[in-house]
Amino acid sequence: MNDIIKGGIGDSVRRTEDHRFLSGHGHYTDDMNRPGQAHAYFKRSDVAHGVIRSIDTSAAASMPGVVAIFTGEDFARDNIGGVPCGWQIHSKDGSPMIEPPHPVLAQGKVRYVGDAIAMVIAETRQQAKDAAEALVIDIDSLPAVADLRAAAAPDAPLVHDDAKGNVCFDWHIGDKDAVDAAFAQAHKVATIDLVNNRLIPNPMEPRAAIGEYDLSSGEYTLYTTSQNPHVIRLLMGAFVLHIPEHKLRVVAPDVGGGFGSKIFHYIEEAAVTWAAAQVHCPVKWTCERGEAFITDAHGRDHVTHAELALAEDGKFLALRVRTMANMGAYLSTFAPSVPTYLHATLLAGVYTTPAIYAEVKAMFTNTVPVDAYRGAGRPEATFLLERIVDVAAKELGMDRIAIRRRNFIPADAYPYQTPVALQYDSGNHEATLAKAMDHAGWAGFEQRRAEAKSRGKLRGIGVSTYLEACGIAPSAVAGALGARAGLYEVANVRVHPTGSVTVFTGTHSHGQGHETTFAQLVADQLGVPFEAVEVVHGDTAKIPFGMGTYGSRSLAVGGSAMVKAMDKIIAKGKKIAAHLMEASTDDIEFKEGKFTVAGTDKSKAFAEIALTAYVPHNYPIEEIEPGLDETAFYDPKNFTFPGGCHIAEVEIDPETGVVSLLNFTAVDDIGRVINPMIVHGQVHGGVAQGIGQALLEHAIYDETGQLLSGSLMDYTMPRADDLPNIRVGTESTMCTHNPLGAKGVGEVGAIGSPPAVINAVVDALRDYDVTHIDMPATAQKIWSIIQGAGPRM
């Protein structure tokens, strides 16, 4: 610990942003009120599928305070485009995915409960809401389909006429012949059918947006709760509203959590921006919690059949996976990438499985669009793998740890090419497993099980050894995998004359603590005090460009861009120092904030060089431009591949089926750590969400497309007393291709934890005939299993 600089890399600095947040000085979109603003309320469909016969706005239009009412026809008349999808997938027969237009307000048909039909703008929010109630909307209901298996039935109602069989795409990856051949040789085959339960994100701050139009300059501004303002500007400006970027500013101020749900370009953003120009005043919309349930993109929702071919010694010979993925009623911004490139490419996990073949059929249903939610695709892959590995162990009568060890990719086999496209750069699965087993007291578990049994309780322990791909960027890879834009990151490092620094980053912090960790990074590299660094993000008018925050990319990609920009600062500083100290630039060394002539005691402090750069005195202006302000773009060669081991220990009360999670251990390998405290917090948050998925959360639709769990009374979020003390440990193998050696941490908790919990629950029920329990493992499900199966003798 001694060589960790105070406020530098490796120091658990307290989060600078927290004082602002905890003292009520955060500046969220809904905190803003623009002069003369009006308020928007969206009238939404309460049927899942139907034809809009008529919308009568006359009574509503004469209600007090009403400024304007717009319907889909108004948008169509003004040639406003549909909300685009940022990803393109081709089916295995080479045909492009079906990409139905997604109008800002419904045109002709409604396709899910929550689909926006009309936008009412009034002087107050309540007036807009009251007027929306006075709209007379005539909809002929059509049969709807919400469930994946029902959507695939031959006579299922069609969500979009051109998506035959409700199929958006039917994609595949891997070597089918090799997999078939391996199955033919298998000693045994482990099989599992599972559902990855649909989730609703529920960040603390609901979405909000304010559109503004300046008549004199023709400039639009959108304030929005977004994780990636530049991407919103690009999509909304170019595809929806046709506003050139120099006339469109997008600001994402403080954002109270997103978990992926605020990456996407939502229709409300386009609607308020467009409407501001129509009604000549700013237009503000704030989502209500209940409205968020039926408008924020949902997550997960897979139905999967998987088979693992096994050799007699427990070696995995091949994996075959067939997944159906719910896209909802329209394609959200990143939706097609989630079950394909973020899911199926992860199916090797931490294992040496030589042959893998996966098919993914994406389906439309009359439900809220589904897109990335913390982990996006990787939790689904990890759940499938770590469950089937336990099933395989049971099938072969092998120990669950032993079968994992037999199949781990050895640490010395890195870099490792998987059969499903990815090349992992580093990892040490044996080390994370050993550390987690030690922290979790794995060796003493059977004693604890026996003790629980003496109290009439069923105790179980579950393990999950995972690997994920994050630091989402490599433009070449993203492009090859279907992204419609490259994914790099940008940083502008501006050193001011007195040596303080402002960093402008294209990433966006909405709970991850970037204002702290990025300041640590800059303080460490430039040798300036931590307090002298300010981090700016979230405004397209201030930052050159940026791809935003998701896929645990901000440090590995955004932080690396900062390192690149700082390298340029240091290189220029060396030239200035060489001039001041009459030395050759090659002889100047930079360390801990000082430029020194090598082998001498002659040196200049960083702040002195900064001042010289701006206030030239006897300065060779022809050779060195004044100023100390550099921008760099960083496009990594590869993803980063964090991995780790999560262990859960549960106790079940057989009388009630209630699961108590007693212990949870997470040991994650995330390469070099900038701030251990923030990293631990990220793991805690992710694990809490994973536990929520495993035990509590489920978005349930009925067969008519009504969301039954559409409020916090019905949709169970984990609370503090549902969570045990989470033991967090790290184990570092460095990322080999970014200058920091860092891997992402933002999603690991949500990826590794669900199978650990379910494996523990299944283990607790080992005396019953249970191979698998779908998430969430509610008390009712478990009680029914116990009642139905009865103990196995």
Ligand code: MCN
């Ligand atoms: N960090 C570090 N050392 C590492 C890795 C990361 O100190 N080796 C620090 C980073 O500098 C950053 C934080 O940990 O402060 C998370 O970094 P990173 O893994 O790069 O993830 P991002 O910042 O890109 O955040 C995205 C990730 C995702 S994808 C989701 S979803 C998520 C998450 O972060 N949503 C969150 N964490 C969240 N936390 C909060 N509070 N709210 C959300 O909405």
